[in-house]
Structures are given as structure tokens and as C-alpha cells.
Amino acid sequence: MIRIFKTEDGTIHEKKEMQPGSWIALTNPTASEIMDVADACRIDPDHLKAPLDEEERSRIEAEDEYTLILVDIPSIEERNGKDWFVTIPMAIITTKDVLITVCLEETPILSSFMDGRVRDFHTFMKTRFILQILYKNATQYLQYLRIIDKKSEVIENKLHQSQKNEELIELLELQKSLVYFTTSLRSNEVVLERLLKIDKIKKYPEDTDLLEDVIIENKQAMEMTSIYNGILSGTMDTFASVISNNLNIVMKFLATVTIVMSIPTMVASFYGMNVLPKGMPFADSPYGFWIVLGFAVALSLIVAYIFNKKDLF
Incomplete structure (x- = not known):
């Protein structure tokens, strides 16, 4: 699916055609949609297809006509009637005229921009837009980590009154989510550190401060993930011993x-x-x-x- 947005008079508007200074949002695009955007923006189709591979690693690739930024974002996956957390890749491609995002599924990270819920957001200020997306991504990790923490507390309370394995399996699923988060956040950190060294990405005076804020939020998410992972590991070992006892x-x-x-x-x-x-x-x-x-x-x-x-x- 292709959606085109452009900021006019301080508000976001959805357009039907590509225009200079617009944002092209591709969500689980078809092969024909990828080829259309690739031809119109002179982008390698493989770069547009990269985020459609769930195993694609985070990285930055600077080409002559555009720059590709690939990061991992948190997502919710339903298994056995319950919601669990995973990570999926998202591409941000900036060209001279437009900014393109490509993702396998709709994400609240981009939805907040589409709905106009982000302040000081302009599609034509592509560099700042990139950093705002990355900042929103880091805060989304923190939000999901708080949900994981609350879920683990609920499961722990159930374990006090239960001797079944279902609760331990749920804790294992949460721990798997934390492993996904840890791996993705470390990869994103490498991308953010490299952004500091690329002058091509920094165009506005406030961008350096915003990028530093993104790095701080990402580090905080990494620390929270590490703490919650340690707590979950200790909880699982303790309750496994309790059940055995x-x-x-x-x-x-x-x-x-x-x-x-x-x-x-x-x-x-x-x-x-x-x-x-x-x-x-x-x-x-x-x-x-x-x-x-x-x-x-x-x-x-x-x-x-x-x-x-x-x-x-």
C-alpha cells in the first residue's frame, strides 16, 4: 500500500501524487508498487525490498542520489490468542525531493505522524523528520518495555498460586521478546552512532541535539531491557525451583x-x-x-x- 503525505500550513495532508517535499509511506508494498516508486525516485528496488525481509540487519547505506537507513522497530505479534513482542525492520530512504518509509506492517511509530500528533513535524524537513522517527522508535521501545514489565508482574502473581507450566511458558515468551529487543537496540545504536558522523544527514542546527536525545533514549531502552531480562531470568529460575520443590x-x-x-x-x-x-x-x-x-x-x-x-x- 502506498500513501503520500505532505505538510502544508503546519498540518499534514494526504496527497494522491508524489510531490517535492512529500513523504511516501509504503506498507507491505507489492512488487509493482516497489517498481513504481523505484522508477519515480531513481532508487535501487533491492533497497526498497530490504525491510520486507524480517531478518534484515540495521545499517546505513549512502548512495549518490539517496541515503538508506534501516532500523529495527518493535511490533506486536499474536500467537495462541495472546499478544507478544517482536521486532521488524523499517527503512527510511531520503532523496533530494522526497522521504520514503518502507515497513512490513502498519506501526504506531508512523501512524502518529500520519495523524498529525507530532509537534514541529514537516515532511520537507527530511533530516529532522528522520530523527523524529528514530526518536519515536526509541520511545516506542520504552513503552513496550513497560507493558512487558506489567505483564511479568501479573504472571508472577499467578505463579504464587499455580503449579502449572503455562505461566513459566508465558515468562519465556516475554524473555524472548526482551532478547529480540536487546539485539535490535544494539543494532540501532550502531546506526545512531554512525549518524553522528555523517554530515549529509545533519542540516538544521537543532538536529545534533535531537540526535543526541535519540541516542540517550535508545541507551535507556537498552538498560531497561537488560534489567528486565535479568529480573525475568531470576524469576523463572526461582519459580522453576519452587514448582520442583x-x-x-x-x-x-x-x-x-x-x-x-x-x-x-x-x-x-x-x-x-x-x-x-x-x-x-x-x-x-x-x-x-x-x-x-x-x-x-x-x-x-x-x-x-x-x-x-x-x-x-
């Missing part, structure tokens, strides 16, 4: 109950053998059954008392 307690209790209950069975087995009544204790007594039953129960109670003293119940 609870299982051991249950097995110990069942084994103790089995031993205590087996004593009357053993006594009854001895008296149930096919031997002559002569010589069997209480065989001739009218109260023999109750005496043997009482003996078995008393023996079981003694064993249960001993086990209870040893804290086996």
Missing part, C-alpha cells in the same frame, strides 16, 4: 501415606495365607478379627506418629 513435597507426602496404608494390608496378607489355623495367633478367639484389626491400626498410628515427628507429612 512443591512436586517433591507432594511426592514425599504420597510416599508417606502409601507406607502407612500398606501396614494393615501386610497384616491382612499374613492372616489371609492358606495355612492351618493351628498356630495362628487369635485364630480360635471369637474376637480375633477385632484384635488383629486393632493391632494393625495401632501399628499404623505408631508409624504415622514417627513420620510426623520427622516432618514427613
